[in-house]
Amino acid sequence: MGVDTILTDGIVPAQLRQRPEALLQVDQLSIDIATRDANVRLVDNVSFGIGRGERVALVGESGSGKSVTAQALMRLNSRVKLSGRVQFDGKDLLSLSNSQMAAMRGQRMGMVFQDPMSSLDPLMTIGDQVAETLRIRGVSKREARQRALDVLDELKVERAAERLDSFPHEFSGGMRQRVVLAMALVGEPDLLIADEPTTALDVRVQERVLDLLDEISRRRSLAVLLITHDLGIVAGFADRVMVMYSGRIVEENEATLLFAEPQHPYTRGLLEAVPRADITVDRLRSIAGAPPAPGARPSGCTFHPRCDHAMAMCSSVEPGETITPLGARVRCHLYGAG
Amino acid sequence: MTLVLPTAAPRRKANFTAYELTVFGVVAALFLLALIGPMIAPADIYTSNMLETLFPPSAEHWLGTDDQGRDIFWRLVAGSRLSLFATVLVVILYSIIGMIVATLATVGPRWVDELLMRITDIGLSLPGLVVSLGIATVLGPSLQSGIIALALTGWPMTARILRTTMRRTMEQPFVEGARILGVSRTRLMLKHVLPNSLDVLIVKWAGDISFTMLILAGLSFIGVGAQPPSPEWGAMISGARGYMSIAWWAVAAPGAAIVINAVAFALLADILQVRRDPSLQA
Numbered sequence: 001m002g003v004d005t006i007l008t009d010g011i012v013p014a015q016l017r018q019r020p021e022a023l024l025q026v027d028q029l030s031i032d033i034a035t036r037d038a039n040v041r042l043v044d045n046v047s048f049g050i051g052r053g054e055r056v057a058l059v060g061e062s063g064s065g066k067s068v069t070a071q072a073l074m075r076l077n078s079r080v081k082l083s084g085r086v087q088f089d090g091k092d093l094l095s096l097s098n099s100q101m102a103a104m105r106g107q108r109m110g111m112v113f114q115d116p117m118s119s120l121d122p123l124m125t126i127g128d129q130v131a132e133t134l135r136i137r138g139v140s141k142r143e144a145r146q147r148a149l150d151v152l153d154e155l156k157v158e159r160a161a162e163r164l165d166s167f168p169h170e171f172s173g174g175m176r177q178r179v180v181l182a183m184a185l186v187g188e189p190d191l192l193i194a195d196e197p198t199t200a201l202d203v204r205v206q207e208r209v210l211d212l213l214d215e216i217s218r219r220r221s222l223a224v225l226l227i228t229h230d231l232g233i234v235a236g237f238a239d240r241v242m243v244m245y246s247g248r249i250v251e252e253n254e255a256t257l258l259f260a261e262p263q264h265p266y267t268r269g270l271l272e273a274v275p276r277a278d279i280t281v282d283r284l285r286s287i288a289g290a291p292p293a294p295g296a297r298p299s300g301c302t303f304h305p306r307c308d309h310a311m312a313m314c315s316s317v318e319p320g321e322t323i324t325p326l327g328a329r330v331r332c333h334l335y336g337a338g
Numbered sequence: 339m340t341l342v343l344p345t346a347a348p349r350r351k352a353n354f355t356a357y358e359l360t361v362f363g364v365v366a367a368l369f370l371l372a373l374i375g376p377m378i379a380p381a382d383i384y385t386s387n388m389l390e391t392l393f394p395p396s397a398e399h400w401l402g403t404d405d406q407g408r409d410i411f412w413r414l415v416a417g418s419r420l421s422l423f424a425t426v427l428v429v430i431l432y433s434i435i436g437m438i439v440a441t442l443a444t445v446g447p448r449w450v451d452e453l454l455m456r457i458t459d460i461g462l463s464l465p466g467l468v469v470s471l472g473i474a475t476v477l478g479p480s481l482q483s484g485i486i487a488l489a490l491t492g493w494p495m496t497a498r499i500l501r502t503t504m505r506r507t508m509e510q511p512f513v514e515g516a517r518i519l520g521v522s523r524t525r526l527m528l529k530h531v532l533p534n535s536l537d538v539l540i541v542k543w544a545g546d547i548s549f550t551m552l553i554l555a556g557l558s559f560i561g562v563g564a565q566p567p568s569p570e571w572g573a574m575i576s577g578a579r580g581y582m583s584i585a586w587w588a589v590a591a592p593g594a595a596i597v598i599n600a601v602a603f604a605l606l607a608d609i610l611q612v613r614r615d616p617s618l619q620a
Contacts (some may be wrong), residue, residue, distance in 0.1 A: 051399055074518065076518055099520070102518070102519070102520030103520060106519040106520060111515075114364070115511060118512060119512050119515055120512055121513075121530050121534065122534065123534055125532045127453055132516065132519070132521065134520050136519070136520060136522070136525065137520075207396075288538075
């Protein structure tokens with residue numbers, strides 16, 4: 001499994017297709033967790049790159065391994081074992097010491113979590129919380145406060161100067177998420193990892209927050225890795241989309257191409273399950289069955305039990321990576337070398 | 339975008355009932371009395387006046403006089419600082435010890451947590467009054483000994499409650515977020531975890547003051563706390579119990595003072611508890 005399979009397919013492995021301006025380069029990242037009686041592989045040989053200022057979405061169902069991947073990039077979860085290579089701006093993140101890694105977080109890489117409610121300290125003012133990232137790195141109180149104010153202004157928090165001294169409970173959900181964003185952005189990172197940043201918000205507020213993120217990403221040429229299960233918010237935001245299924249990236253392509261011409265049966269299934277304004281259907285399709293548990297993956301292609309196009313070989317041979325004429329990087333025997 | 343909101347950010351307004359305001363008022367008055375008591379009391383409360391011993395309550399001596407002819411009312415007023423401040427001091431001291439133990443147990447490795455919590459268990463299982471009696475006796479009978487003894491025996495419950503709450507607070511995303519950004523352990527504890535865990539103690543504090551005041555007076559009464567002629571209330575009861583049958587007021591007055599204080603703080607604790615969890619409201 002793994003390296004051999006990819007190479008025997010005669011396809012150019014991901015690490016050789018490195019983008020020239022790659023800010024983040026992930027090569028053959030695997031994530032394992034040791035349970036009492038077995039070693040469970042949560043993420044299996046994932047490779048991808050993110051360029052400077054590029055917006056990439058990582059899409060998948062719950063349990064597909066997308067959040068674990070995001071945490072691994074920041075080395076947040078100390079209980080899992082990481083193998084492979086993660087390079088950020090030329091530095092090998094997996095070999096940094098804990099304190100070096102802590103310095104990367106916040107300064108070079110920011111992260112936003114799902115729940116803006118519990119991501120803020122209820123007893124600390126907004127200003128102090130946004131400034132904290134700077135304060136712990138020795139920035140003076142005045143300068144930190146000024147920069148916190150600038151970021152909140154940039155995020156269009158009205159009357160930001162007055163609200164620096166407010167507490168989180170005085171803010172609405174959307175405003176809180178902006179504060180959380182401000183905390184991640186105040187250190188002026190090059191990469192922002194946003195794990196389901198808008199899931200807790202209602203649709204209109206979601207749109208507003210994503211628009212802001214879009215604007216800031218362009219202005220600062222900030223790379224964003226957006227992790228979500230919601231294809232609807234991906235369409236307008238991401239340059240490139242990666243689809244994850246059961247711990248593997250099964251398809252990756254430019255966003256417009258992926259939505260127009262999904263290649264992998266799983267991607268197609270996902271898109272057919274999303275209601276769309278431009279197509280009238282009697283009934284939305286759903287993908288039969290449920291994704292496998294990480295400890296009990298089917299042999300061969302892990303999607304084959306749920307796949308309409310499954311062939312004999314799908315249950316025994318794991319598909320390697322193929323690049324289709326449309327430029328999609330796919331793991332599916334339908335597009336095999338033959 | 340320049341969207342101006344018409345009103346300022348809303349501030350939560352607390353509406354207190356007349357009952358709650360009364361209790362707050364009484365507690366505030368008790369504190370005020372403790373603060374100014376020794377200043378307004380006449381100087382002769384420490385000196386004997388053998389011409390006026392054991393006078394019953396009258397217009398001149400509102401609560402009568404004791405066996406040394408000292409005015410009991412003014413001795414109570416002067417002694418309120420000793421009783422209340424010593425009590426508050428005890429609660430502050432053991433809360434600090436409890437906070438230190440809980441914080442170390444939370445940040446430390448597993449064995450530190452285990453060790454500290456087993457010590458806490460031992461502390462909880464020992465009868466506090468008996469142990470403080472022992473400590474105060476060894477230190478020599480005085481108010482300071484009583485304070486030290488109670489501070490050394492009072493902390494385990496605080497440590498236990500706080501440690502459990504701090505563990506839970508540690509798992510909050512905002513703590514996790516601050517930690518991964520590289521906020522130091524000390525700052526994490528002092529700025530985020532501890533402040534967000536203290537609210538469980540606020541209710542306990544008010545109740546503790548009531549309880550500690552009784553214990554402290556008890557120590558003085560037994561004879562290992564404040565010593566006569568100190569106007570500490572427990573010591574006053576202790577001094578007057580010999581002639582209780584002929585001068586009941588000399589025991590009843592300081593006893594009532596202790597009860598009023600204890601009840602006021604117990605009611606305050608009750609109010610704070612309901613405020614914190616409105617579902618407890620009858």
